[in-house]
Amino acid sequence: MSVVPLRPGVQAEPSAHAKPVAMIEIDRVSQMFETSGRRSHLALSDISLSIEDGAFVSILGPSGCGKSTLLYIVGGFVMPTAGVAKVKGRAITGPGPDRGPVFQEFALFPWKNVLGNVMYGLRQQGVKRAEAEAQSRRLIEMVGLKGYESFYPKELSGGMKQRVAIARTLAYHPEVLLMDEPFGALDAHTRTRLQNDLLNIWERDRKTVLFVTHSVDEAVFLSDKVVVMTRSPGRIKEIVDIDLPRPRRRADLLLDPHYQKYVVDIEKLIDDVLEDELHP
């Protein structure tokens, strides 16, 4: 077996029989957490999921269902207790710039200004300063923050911080965007605007997106597929294909009966999940 040098965080694996591989392949993944003492908690149980290139997939479920954990496993931040997660057919062994995270907490570097934050990944890839700066400025403009390049994160509102975080991640051209409840800490209006802007950006280059949320209408509005999960243990309850035309506009969709049906159906699924917990 020859080991081909690859991007960091991804293990080499010969794929002799070339058949179209999914962008992300989650294969019988389980995750166990040690809680205090000898008790352990099964966060994810035997999850299998395949996500093709360019798909926008949301993971939906009540809090504590392990949906963020699943995302961290794909990110390479957490190693699964059992099973494997693969990106482009290769097992994930750690974080790498092919999978860019966006967190609810923004996680911007407080000691760097907007430009510095966005440039960070490019500089890390060895891009020359001038080139990195030019690219970063274009991205900052794209997310609507032109003029804020020299501001520090503390001087920005929550929505602006999340725009910077998205630009920071887009800057190093990841093939997969991993979004962990990215709009969960924002007020309703900011949230709607960012959802629209995210879709606009996404429709340009159709990166693969894995999007964790607990908002049903956010999931339906954005996604091609919605994965509904149960909790304790975290399992996939159902995968719903969202067959709505793109480009989507929120104002149009709200009155669309198909959209409304998806929302109601998924609300019911979640309700079942919670009901099953109370009366198993």
Place this chain on the structure above:
Amino acid sequence: MNASQFGRRISPLLACIGLLCVWQAGALALKTDSFPTALEAIRAIPSILGDHESLLNILDSLRRMAIGFGLAALVSIPLGLMMGRIRAVASLCNPLLMIVYPVPKAALMPVIMLWLGVGDVSKTLVIFLGVSIPIIYHSFQGAKAVEEKMVWSGAAMGLSGFQRMFRIVLPAALPEILAGCRTGLVLALITMVTSEMIARQNGAGNILFNALDMAQYDTVFAMIIVIGALGIIFDAAFEKLRRALVRWSEPRFDMPLSFS
């Protein structure tokens, strides 16, 4: 108790033994008269603690330390809490404290000795001054950080200003206050030693520095062990008390902060 807890409990002891071993090895390697081995120093301890006069000296020191520390806590905690809740009090006191902060309190000893003599009063006063500042500072920070809405709830339940201070602010700030007291305790010990070293009359510091002057190196190092042990024991005992008092609070600094 499982193995890792046991390991954690025993590790300071191992550290002590390790340090003594390093000392022993260093002393054997250097072979100078002025640096006795750890074993020689430990052997000299019983003769100090067995000597009636030395023991009284050490007890005198501890009495001054206890009185100075107690008075400081009694004055500093209310002052710090008021500074934390009443803006005018903070504005009044902060600059003065800033000026006094970098002055070594034990350095006031020669001046205070001129006024109050070399006796207990001077030394206790110096300990009092040395301990006060960290306790004031921590009580101030603790009271300032108390959630405003908790105090509002108290007011809504009809508590008076004094009651709010005593029944809400004091317990809420207790973890921080005790952190200050812990620093203060080590400081009290340090100020005690230093004050006795400047006013050579009696006490543990006096034994230490007299032995240094008379080149009784075994006694010097034995006294260092005795005073060091006092510091570690007081700190450990206070930490136990602190844990019992604020069981409800998240542990933050579980390592002591000390300075002189």
Place this chain on the structure above:
Amino acid sequence: MNARLVSTDIILGIIPIALVIALWQGLVSFGYAPVALLPPPGSVFARLAQQLVNPGFLHDIGATLLRLFAGFGIAVVLGVALGLAAAVSPGVNAVVRPMVRVLAPLPKVALYPAMLLLLGFDHASKITLVTADALFPILLSAYYGASMVEQKLVWSAMAAGTPRSQILFKVVLPAALPSILTGCRIGLVISCIVVFLAEMITSTDGLGHELVAAARTFQTVDMFVPLITISLLGLILNGLLHGLRTYLLRGFPEV
């Protein structure tokens, strides 16, 4: 905080200081304290002004500052290095933690005789004492700062392609900076106090020695001058550090 509140703060802050000086002057003027024991503030400040241009006294300030900076500098380097190492490496932690538990509450002044015997009566023993006392608050704040670094900052940097070996310097150190600088502030005040004490115990120069020398000859005015000088030095150094802190932490939210 608006300008009016700040100026009220300043006025309120001056009151107690003015009161102390007035009380001091009053005690002398109304004959409650003999001048030999409590010199009037005017003569103390006049003497201070006179001493500040006296080369001998300036040499003392220089000696004190040299020891202070050397001791404090070593403490910063050592404290930050050990604190960060203990936070990121379980192996280092297992050694450093119990050591700190034992050494931090130890009254370091009591070790001073040992330092004198081992390192001599010159700079080395005093610098060692300053380092020993300033080290622990800096070490502890570096340790806590580094252990509190938000996991997702590290993850973001790793996803952006930062190798594990660089995470310490590119993420953990800058993220722990606010806590480290708080520790340095405490360490600096401690350094001021300790260097003075060490000079009082044994020295041939420095501010602490000036105080002891004046005390021996009952020159009360000269006893007050070094005390006021060390207080001023502390204030100035604290101000400089505060400026550095404001500059370095310009991106961080206020604490």
